[in-house]
Amino acid sequence: MVQVRLDFKTEKPELPRDLDKLIVSFLKASLQNFSTELYEQLYGERKAVLKTFTYSLYLPGAKFLADKIVLKGNNFSLYFSDSDIGQLIQFINAFKLMRFKKYSMNRNSMELQKVYAEKKEEITDSEIIVKIQSSLVVRKHEAQDNSDVYYIYNHPDFCKTLKKNVEIFLEKLEIPLSTEGFSIVPIKGKKIVTDIFGRKTDANIGIYKLTGSPQLLNLLYQSGMGSRRSEGHGKFEVIW
Incomplete structure (x- = not known):
């Protein structure tokens, strides 16, 4: 890797x-x-x-x-x-x-x-501790009115929405990996407001526990997770 x-x-x-x-x-x-x-x-x-x-x-x-x-x-x-x-x-x-x-x-x-x-060392465990290197953007898109809702780490729908972001990523790229068992738990989460092409947007930094298959975690380690990954968001470093 x-x-x-x-x-x-x-x-x-x-x-x-x-x-x-x-x-x-x-x-x-x-x-x-x-x-x-x-x-x-x-x-x-x-x-x-x-x-x-x-x-x-x-x-x-x-x-x-x-x-x-x-x-x-x-x-x-x-x-x-x-x-x-x-x-x-x-x-x-x-x-x-x-x-x-x-x-x-x-x-x-x-x-x-x-x-x-x-x-970089490959992930071999199904549970890791990570530090967010570029703010994690967790977005729910509302197709009916073409609007977006952004979640921070302490919102009850934070984990569910991030998992959905990952599922959409896998589905659109036809990557045959399962999100069964995937979860994210804040250990030391922090909300920030980041600029996304001039628009102020709620995002997340800090330290989190990620759970999932090693294959899925390795994919996310390389591609990032959440939304706006290719614009400098969702990259993390494994610290434990």
């Missing part, structure tokens, strides 16, 4: 508040530069495609201001994983082609310096 670490250097020690837009645009640019076919497959103008990857960010000493994020230094890191190993290899090759190229962002720029492939 592999996770990819990308180390960036910034021209100025700051980043825009709408990081999801920035990183998604970087992912798109990386694919366009590497494979038009893969770009069209994932981001083409046809119907939205459910993706198998997720990412989280490490922002050293970050201070979140109203209009920007101020960093302690001119660097930050991105951790990327994908449950589709073939696709992950293509992303790694795409990232390598972006090294040392300035990528503009709001009177500033960032430059990818290094690309690391880090080995």
